[in-house]
Amino acid sequence: MKKTMFVTLLALVSAGISPAQAQDAAAGEKVFAVCKACHQIGENAKNGVGPELNGVIGRKAGSVPGYNYSAANKNSGLTWDEPTFREYIKDPKAKVPGTKMVFAGLKDEKKVDDLTAFLKQFDASGKKK
Numbered sequence: 740m741k742k743t744m745f746v747t748l749l750a751l752v753s754a755g756i757s758p759a760q761a762q763d764a765a766a767g768e769k770v771f772a773v774c775k776a777c778h779q780i781g782e783n784a785k786n787g788v789g790p791e792l793n794g795v796i797g798r799k800a801g802s803v804p805g806y807n808y809s810a811a812n813k814n815s816g817l818t819w820d821e822p823t824f825r826e827y828i829k830d831p832k833a834k835v836p837g838t839k840m841v842f843a844g845l846k847d848e849k850k851v852d853d854l855t856a857f858l859k860q861f862d863a864s865g866k867k868k
Contacts, residue, residue, distance in 0.1 A: 767857025770850045777842075780858070782865040789840065794863030795819050796855070800835075811837030824858075825851055 771780070777789035784791035790806035797820065801813035815835050817823055827834040828851055830844040845851055860867045 762852040762856030764853070764856040764860055766850075767853035767855065770845070770854040771857055773845075774842075774854075777840075780861050780865065784865050791865075792858060793861050793865040795861075796821060796824060796859045798863070809835075809837055809839040811835050812839075821855060821859075824855060828854065 774789075774792075777787060778792050779785055779787060780792045784793055786803060786806040790803035790808070798818070800815045800817040800819060801808040812835055817827075817835070819827075823834075828842075828845050831838050831840045831842055845854065862868055
């Protein structure tokens with residue numbers, strides 16, 4: 740298994756593609772359709788049932804102005820780097836017990852990859868990088 744992963748990574752690097760580039764932001768936008776019930780992203784994004792997600796990758800948890808976070812989220816001490824976000828989105832209530840996020844989780848690794856790529860496109864102001 741490790742040899743297969745190494746060969747795959749070596750093939751990507753040899754082709755000039757980093758593992759992050761293997762993510763598909765366009766496919767991630769389709770995955771984000773589920774998130775739109777509670778979250779917005781982009782230049783005109785506003786807080787709704789959930790906070791707006793501009794600049795979420797790299798942002799401290801519980802830090803969007805004007806959003807009423809659960810104490811669990813505000814006090815989690817998390818920063819949404821990629822590994823933390825990936826773990827959270829797979830099972831939010833396991834990562835942050837007491838969160839008010841009702842999403843059951845995204846288990847499909849490819850969808851998590853794609854969603855992460857989509858979210859990473861947006862800076863804190865909602866502009867695409």
